[in-house]
């Protein structure tokens with residue numbers, strides 16, 4: 001991992017942390033100054049994050065805990081529609097400023113993202129999950145909001161001492177998040193490790209079947225029924241599954257054009 005990026009993450013303003021304690025941002029303005037700090041880009045790598053998601057042009061995304069729209073606006077430039085969801089009306093007002101037309105704001109309740117049922121392809125969280133109480137119940141609502149084949153993306157601060165984000169006692173470890181989603185009927189489908197301060201996980205429903213009745217392993221996806229002839233060698237395919245385009249991107253390789261024409 002890039003040492004400079006780690007250092008940049010360490011010098012980001014320590015929102016929520018003060019010497020000897022933790023204080024949440026006192027106002028939307030205070031939150032916004034931290035979330036939209038220009039230096040954040042150097043370690044948050046929003047463009048790389050979005051590339052890794054390999055979005056489809058018509059994809060519907062819910063960015064839950066959208067804040068000032070840091071990710072919502074960027075996602076909306078690559079996707080069909082983005083719901084910027086938050087419980088803070090002032091932050092949502094900031095998110096709506098200069099937003100692309102395909103981004104809409106949703107004022108959520110703390111225990112309910114208020115999303116359309118079955119309408120979301122990708123639920124996206126960045127530095128939010130630990131804010132949500134009674135997550136098992138919340139995950140049931142996410143499952144109802146997801147379209148068939150939908151996924152949940154969670155990026156969050158590693159649970160160790162960092163002068164960014166909340167103190168370790170308030171953070172969720174990667175292992176805890178994986179265990180919670182497993183218990184809620186999801187499996188870890190992909191994991192990216194290019195962010196210096198955060199883990200980056202992608203979950204899908206456990207019962208997502210391939211045409212042969214088997215599940216695809218991590219970093220593989222069901223070969224579309226209309227194009228099985230496209231798979232040409234065993235390193236790219238197994239058991240009705242093939243390597244995902246995102247898995248090529250994660251290793252900084254171009255996915256073979258004949259397999260992923262768009």
Ligand SMILES: C[S@@+](CC[C@H](N)C(=O)[O-])C[C@H]1O[C@@H](n2cnc3c(N)ncnc32)[C@H](O)[C@@H]1O
Pocket residue numbers: 035064065066067068069070071085086087088091108109110111125126127128131132133
């Ligand atoms: C650390 S900020 C992250 C903002 C944004 N995701 C980003 O990466 O810039 C956490 C956000 O979660 C929101 N939030 C807290 N609890 C929430 C809940 N139960 N449902 C939705 N949003 C919530 C806060 O209002 C805040 O905007």
